[in-house]
Structure formats: structure tokens, C-alpha cells
Amino acid sequence: MSQSVKKPLAALQKAIHKRIVVKLKSDIEYRGKMCNIDPYMNVILEDAEEYNKNTLSANYGKVVIRGNNVLFVKIEDDF
Amino acid sequence: MSQSVKKPLAALQKAIHKRIVVKLKSDIEYRGKMCNIDPYMNVILEDAEEYNKNTLSANYGKVVIRGNNVLFVKIEDDF
């Protein structure tokens, strides 16, 4: 089996520079390029777009999202 | 007694690569193949499908769910 098994936080680290979707507990989504992430899931997002029920609701540029608000992180490309 | 008694987190570790259902506190479910999980219950889910009251509401591919949102994890196969 060539595919190694990564722990959740290591998998997120590996996805740095990829496009991600950060879904919050409040159901709002932030989409953009992940610049970095730490073990608490604090995440830097570039060209961040806010989506509310799949409708673009705001553009934020570069934001740092506090990890405790995160429901899940989806990586657009395989990771 | 041949069946060993596993601690909850060890039992989850043993279920890596099996299909699971992750039920959230918000009652939403994510179903897919578990790629990995850590002691905080952060979990990588592949081919993740979102269900809302047993109706498929979204397909997400690969996601990392933050453990603190989890209500329970159900393993489809015995574990």
C-alpha cells in the first residue's frame, strides 16, 4: 500500500497552499487558499470568500480563523 | 473469552479504513470511509456525504471534522 495513513492534523498540514473550505458550526463557509494551520485548527485563509447557504456573502482577503469555531475543513484537491 | 476489551479511543483507531457515520451535536450526519482519527476525535472522512434527517444533503469528498463537534461515531462493520 503506497498511500500512507496520516493523522488528521498532519493531513491538514500537508494541504497548506491548497484551496480549502472551512465550514463553521454556524453553517457559514469560508473558502480560499490555506496559507497555514496549527494543531488547534487556527487557519490562515487567503482570498477568503464567505458563503451563506452556497451564496457568496462577502470577500475578506486574508483572515485568521480561530480554530474552535471550525466544524470541518474540506480540501479541494486530494490530500 | 477471545474478544478483547478495547478502550473507546483504541476501538476507533482499530476502525480506520472502515465506513463510519459521524453524528454531530447538531443532529447532522457525515458518512464515509474513515482515513484516520486522533484522541480528540478529529477525524478524516473520505467520500463524505452529509445527511440531514436521513436525506442526503451534500457530497464533500475528503474532510477533516473537528472532534469537539462529534456526538458519536458509528462503525458500519463490527469493530
Place this chain on the structure above:
Amino acid sequence: MSQSVKKPLAALQKAIHKRIVVKLKSDIEYRGKMCNIDPYMNVILEDAEEYNKNTLSANYGKVVIRGNNVLFVKIEDDF
């Protein structure tokens, strides 16, 4: 006094393999056989049945419930 006084977490450990009811903060109950439990009250439940206001609402097989959702654990047999 022959009856020893157990700490709450030790008492739960002693009830492994007994039938329990796990009541959640959301008032939903999960009933089944407890396979194991850890100090955080993460609990493995076998033949788990979900009850909502004393009505069976779902069968889940084997689940791992995340401890922070637990309101109380009731042991069917003495423990």
C-alpha cells in the same frame, strides 16, 4: 461495612459489560451494553438504541459516544 465506596469513574469501569442508559444533555437517550468507557466518559455502546421521550427512534449497532455530551449514565444492574 462490606460495601466499598467507589469513585464515580471507577464505578463506571466496574459496570463494563452491563446494560446502561446514556442520557445526553439534549435529553436523548442511548441504551445498550457498555463495552468500555474511559475517564472522559467516552463510551462504547453495543446494540445501541436511541430513545426520544421514551420512544425508540433508531438502532445504531455499535457506537462510540463522545463523553462531553453525556448528562448521566445509568446502570441497569446494581453496580
Place this chain on the structure above:
Amino acid sequence: MSQSVKKPLAALQKAIHKRIVVKLKSDIEYRGKMCNIDPYMNVILEDAEEYNKNTLSANYGKVVIRGNNVLFVKIEDDF
């Protein structure tokens, strides 16, 4: 002054085997005999009765209540 000043958790330890009322954040009360308690306020209650606005709503036998749900513990006898 003969009466010693006990810290809150030591005072609860001293009340083991006494009747208590455990009031939850949700305003529900559990009344019964306290078998044991730990510093997190996880508490074993025997002959536990559930009261909702001072009306008996359920009998639970022996339960372990997870400490983080507790609003206060009232000891029926002096402690």
C-alpha cells in the same frame, strides 16, 4: 471556633452517604443518596429521582452524573 472551614470539594467529600439534591443548569433536579463524588463533581447518586419544577418526573435507580452539568449540590443534612 470548633467548626473547621472546609474547601468546597472537601465539603462535598464529607457529605458522602448523605441525601443530596443535584441541580442542573437545565433547572432539572436529581435527588438521592450520594455514594461518591470526585473533584470534577462527577457524582454517583443512589435511588435517584428526577424532579422538574418540583414534580417527580422519573426514577432512575443508580446514576453517575457528569460533573460539568451541575449547577449546585445541596446537602439535606448539615455538612
Place this chain on the structure above:
Amino acid sequence: MSQSVKKPLAALQKAIHKRIVVKLKSDIEYRGKMCNIDPYMNVILEDAEEYNKNTLSANYGKVVIRGNNVLFVKIEDDF
């Protein structure tokens, strides 16, 4: 300046045996004599009276309030 500056938790310790009001996040108040308090703000209250919008709603005798529910503690006498 003769008046020493006390840290919040030391100031609460100094007020043991004084009358206090414990205001909760839920806006309910418990008034009584403080027997003891610990750094988590778990507090033993004697002759505890419950007030709801400044109306006496219950008498509880001696209770141990779990600190995480506390909004503020008011000391009746100077401290």
C-alpha cells in the same frame, strides 16, 4: 497607601464568612453567607436564598455552587 491590592481570587478568599450574592449567567442570584470558595470559584453558601428578578424564589440551606456557572460574586461588606 495603606490599602493593599488583592488579586481577585485572594479578595474572594478574604471574604469568607461574609454575606455574598452569587449572580449566575442565567441571571438567577443566590444570596447567603460564604463558608468557603476555591480558585475555580466553586463556593459554599449557607442559608442560601434564590432570587429571580429580585424576588425570593427558594430557600436552599447549604449548597455548593459549581464555579463555572458564576457571572459575578458581590460581597455585602467591604472586602
Place this chain on the structure above:
Amino acid sequence: MSQSVKKPLAALQKAIHKRIVVKLKSDIEYRGKMCNIDPYMNVILEDAEEYNKNTLSANYGKVVIRGNNVLFVKIEDDF
């Protein structure tokens, strides 16, 4: 640049004896003289006044506010 850069908790320490506004998550404000504060943002407030939507709703004298309820602390004077 003569003005030194203080960390948030050090800046709060420096404001002891000044008038502050403590805004809570619940939107209620407590205004008064800060006697002391600790790193958890537990704060002693003297001559504490409660404001609800900018209307004075209560006078509390000296209170110790538990830090986890705080949204922000505003210092009336520069700090």
C-alpha cells in the same frame, strides 16, 4: 518610538485603579473602578454599575466578575 508595546494582559494590569467598562457576552456592561485583574480576566470592580443598552439598571458596590464571561474590557483613560 517612546511608546512601549504591551501584551493584552500586561496592559490590563497597568490599568489597575482606572475606570473601566467590562462588556459581557450577554451585552450587559459593568462600569466602575478596576481594583485588580488576573490573567484569566477575573476582575474586581469597585462602585460597579450595571448598564443594559446604555441605561443604568443596578448598583452593585464591589464585585468580582468571573473572567470567562467577559467580551471586552475598555479603559476610560489611556493605557
Place this chain on the structure above:
Amino acid sequence: MSQSVKKPLAALQKAIHKRIVVKLKSDIEYRGKMCNIDPYMNVILEDAEEYNKNTLSANYGKVVIRGNNVLFVKIEDDF
């Protein structure tokens, strides 16, 4: 690649003295100049303006926002 990859908290540290927007879980925003920030995301904001649905609702001068209320921090300039 000349652009270094910063961890989320290091990136916030680097943005000290820049204008930021602090978005709270409650959807309210505070805009101002960031004087300092710590790893918990406690942040000192100067000339803080409160916005509610993009409408200016209050001016606060200098405030220390408690980190656990933060949803995200947006830096106006590149960082």
C-alpha cells in the same frame, strides 16, 4: 519562493500596528488598529469601532477583547 510561511499566531503577531477587523461569533465586528495580541487571541484594539451588519454602532477607544469570543481576525494590509 521568497514568501515565508507563517503559523497563524505568528502571522497575527507580525500584523501588530496594522488595521484589523475582529469578527466575533455573535457576528458583531470591531475595527481598529491592533496594538498587540497574544496566543489566546486576546487583542488590544485602538480607536475601536463597533459595526453591526456593516453599520457603525459604537466607538470604544481602546479595548482589550477576550480571545475566546473571536471568530476571525482580518488584516487590512497584507501580512
